[in-house]
Amino acid sequence: xxxxxxxxxxxxxxxxxxxxxxxxxxxxxxxxxxxxxxxxxxxxxxxxxxxxxxxxxxxxxxxxxxxxxxxxxxxxxxxxxxxxxxxxxxxxxxxxxxxxxxxxxxxxxxxxxxxxxxxxxxxxxxxxxxxxxxxxxxxxxxxxxxxxxxxxxxxxxxxxxxxxxxxxxxxxxxxxxxxxxxxxxxxxxxx
Amino acid sequence: xxxxxxxxxxxxxxxxxxxxxxxxxxxxxxxxxxxxxxxxxxxxxxxxxxxxxxxxxxxxxxxxxxxxxxxxxxxxxxxxxxxxxxxxxxxxxxxxxxxxxxxxxxxxxxxxxxxxxxxxxxxxxxxxxxxxxxxxxxxxxxxxxxxxxxxxxxxxxxxxxxxxxxxxxxxxxxxxxxxxxxxxxxxxxxxxxxxxxxxxxxxxxx
Numbered sequence: 066x067x068x069x070x071x072x073x074x075x076x077x078x079x080x081x082x083x084x085x086x087x088x089x090x091x092x093x094x095x096x097x098x099x100x101x102x103x104x105x106x107x108x109x110x111x112x113x114x115x116x117x118x119x120x121x122x123x124x125x126x127x128x129x130x131x132x133x134x135x136x137x138x139x140x141x142x143x144x145x146x147x148x149x150x151x152x153x154x155x156x157x158x159x160x161x162x163x164x165x166x167x168x169x170x171x172x173x174x175x176x177x178x179x180x181x182x183x184x185x186x187x188x189x190x191x192x193x194x195x196x197x198x199x200x201x202x203x204x205x206x207x208x209x210x211x212x213x214x215x216x217x218x219x220x221x222x223x224x225x226x227x228x229x230x231x232x233x234x235x236x237x238x239x240x241x242x243x244x245x246x247x248x249x250x251x252x253x254x255x256x
Numbered sequence: 257x258x259x260x261x262x263x264x265x266x267x268x269x270x271x272x273x274x275x276x277x278x279x280x281x282x283x284x285x286x287x288x289x290x291x292x293x294x295x296x297x298x299x300x301x302x303x304x305x306x307x308x309x310x311x312x313x314x315x316x317x318x319x320x321x322x323x324x325x326x327x328x329x330x331x332x333x334x335x336x337x338x339x340x341x342x343x344x345x346x347x348x349x350x351x352x353x354x355x356x357x358x359x360x361x362x363x364x365x366x367x368x369x370x371x372x373x374x375x376x377x378x379x380x381x382x383x384x385x386x387x388x389x390x391x392x393x394x395x396x397x398x399x400x401x402x403x404x405x406x407x408x409x410x411x412x413x414x415x416x417x418x419x420x421x422x423x424x425x426x427x428x429x430x431x432x433x434x435x436x437x438x439x440x441x442x443x444x445x446x447x448x449x450x451x452x453x454x455x456x457x458x459x460x461x462x
Binding site for chain 2: 083084085086087114117118119120121122123124125126127128129132133136137141144145148151152154155156158159160162163164166167173174176177178179180181182183184185186187188189190191192193194195197198200201202219222223225226229230233234239240241243244246247248249250251252254255256
């Protein structure tokens with residue numbers, strides 16, 4: 066009975082996080098740190114470790130965090146309860162939005178709105194891509210420490226990116242193939 | 257009456273297998289398991305993979321639809337990858353499809369994280385993991401910009417879309433205006449432009 070209550074509590078706590086963390090990923094962090102303090106399930110240091118693991122594994126950060134916290138608190142069933150709790154509000158909301166969109170997709174109002182949304186969406190993707198590129202290809206920390214412009218660029222990673230760019234244009238393999246190859250290259254060449 | 261209608265739509269669906277590619281629920285689940293497993297580093301990183309699986313391989317949704325889902329996902333709660341999965345799933349198979357696709361996209365995370373939490377608590381501090389991720393990040397950067405180029409060819413077709421693209425990008429990089437607000441403003445701009453265009457067309461017709 067008590068374990069069932071714990072699962073329910075996990076589901077409920079992550080439901081709240083899922084409902085209020087708009088934009089996903091790191092947006093869940095403030096909610097999680099509050100949850101840790103309120104429930105005593107994990108400390109701030111635990112949270113930092115969980116972020117590190119969540120960032121080093123595939124999958125959305127928020128989902129990984131929920132699984133990790135759920136597992137720490139109550140094992141595999143706990144991880145399921147927490148993760149389902151996290152996605153529950155967004156699934157309900159998206160299903161409603163998708164239903165509305167489907168009903169009105171041919172209306173000129175919706176068409177007009179999407180005419181503005183598409184370039185904006187692409188702009189946000191580009192901006193997010195640039196911040197990924199900054200982390201992947203630049204050494205901002207080393208540059209701040211030495212002040213040498215040559216230290217700013219992560220040459221090995223830039224070379225890898227250039228090679229991948231031409232390979233991807235030439236052979237349209239599944240993206241996961243390139244990701245796997247890059248991981249191996251990263252380990253072999255100590256990137 | 258209702259049953260007859262149901263039979264009718266069933267017959268229609270059977271007659272049009274080519275136009276709307278039908279996805280089995282299990283196929284939907286497996287596709288999103290693959291997408292979830294290949295998503296390294298948050299929302300945008302998923303885009304190249306989802307584009308490959310959903311648009312190019314299965315033709316379940318067009319690039320335009322994916323960009324729409326992406327924009328809306330910025331304004332709704334939850335992870336962008338999860339929201340996009342729900343959108344595509346519900347487009348293919350209604351509510352149950354949305355749920356199945358979502359469960360698929362979170363499935364790899366849950367398995368991998370549980371294994372790591374159980375056996376590899378110091379996973380993130382293993383040097384090889386850091387090196388592998390340096391390689392993966394370089395690759396993800398390339399994949400994202402390939403997707404951007406591809407979507408841009410379809411979406412940035414006139415002066416209006418280029419201007420909106422550049423303004424939103426600048427605001428997103430250089431200011432702290434929240435992303436949902438940017439998306440809403442862009443939607444309103446699109447709507448106003450449509451009204452203006454209509455007015456001009458009406459004047460031209462007169």
